[in-house]
Amino acid sequence: MNNILQNIMIGFGNFPFFAVLFTLPIFAVQLVKYKTFNPVRILLNYTAILYFLCLFALVFFPIPDMAEAAQLSGYEIQLIPFHFIADIVRESPLVITDLHTYLPAVFNRAVLQVVFNVMMTIPFGMLLRYYFGCSGKKVVVCSFLLSLFIEIGQLTGMFFMYSGSYRLCDVDDLMANTLGGLIGYVIVEVCHFLPEIRTFDFHAAKTKVALVR
Numbered sequence: 074m075n076n077i078l079q080n081i082m083i084g085f086g087n088f089p090f091f092a093v094l095f096t097l098p099i100f101a102v103q104l105v106k107y108k109t110f111n112p113v114r115i116l117l118n119y120t121a122i123l124y125f126l127c128l129f130a131l132v133f134f135p136i137p138d139m140a141e142a143a144q145l146s147g148y149e150i151q152l153i154p155f156h157f158i159a160d161i162v163r164e165s166p167l168v169i170t171d172l173h174t175y176l177p178a179v180f181n182r183a184v185l186q187v188v189f190n191v192m193m194t195i196p197f198g199m200l201l202r203y204y205f206g207c208s209g210k211k212v213v214v215c216s217f218l219l220s221l222f223i224e225i226g227q228l229t230g231m232f233f234m235y236s237g238s239y240r241l242c243d244v245d246d247l248m249a250n251t252l253g254g255l256i257g258y259v260i261v262e263v264c265h266f267l268p269e270i271r272t273f274d275f276h277a278a279k280t281k282v283a284l285v286r
Contacts, residue, residue, distance in 0.1 A: 198257020
């Protein structure tokens, strides 16, 4: 948990620079090309940048120090689907006849790992559905590709920056991440009260007049 919080803080720490770097050009394109200003779209741009920074930090940090990096020599991958079930059964303190073991079983490391992997891509699925209007099929494909990018990075030691894996590449993570993206899509899909993003468009001319007044 401490590592997770530290990694999220890395994302927050780098957010101001990347927010300016990417959001201002998008804002300029909106005004010049489309003659519109959409504050919700700009806000979602900021949110997306922060999300991806935190996601990158979560899946690749902490990086090995020099001593640890020198010992890396192989590439680790787990290719057995649903292997997480065996991990949960092996590590879970659950005893069916003992109610006191139920809560510790829910917060067991193996269970939380699956839950976090699902939750990690829920915002991604929500963003694809609401911001880009993607279909469920596209969200599933994009979520899978995002997870595949992460897993390849972990398998190759951050794309061969290191001589071996320092995080385990796991096929179960691919499934959990893809499921998370689909859940994000469903959340937006069932929230019929959400207005479409284009309803927040403000024509540049109207915005200019409002600012002059």
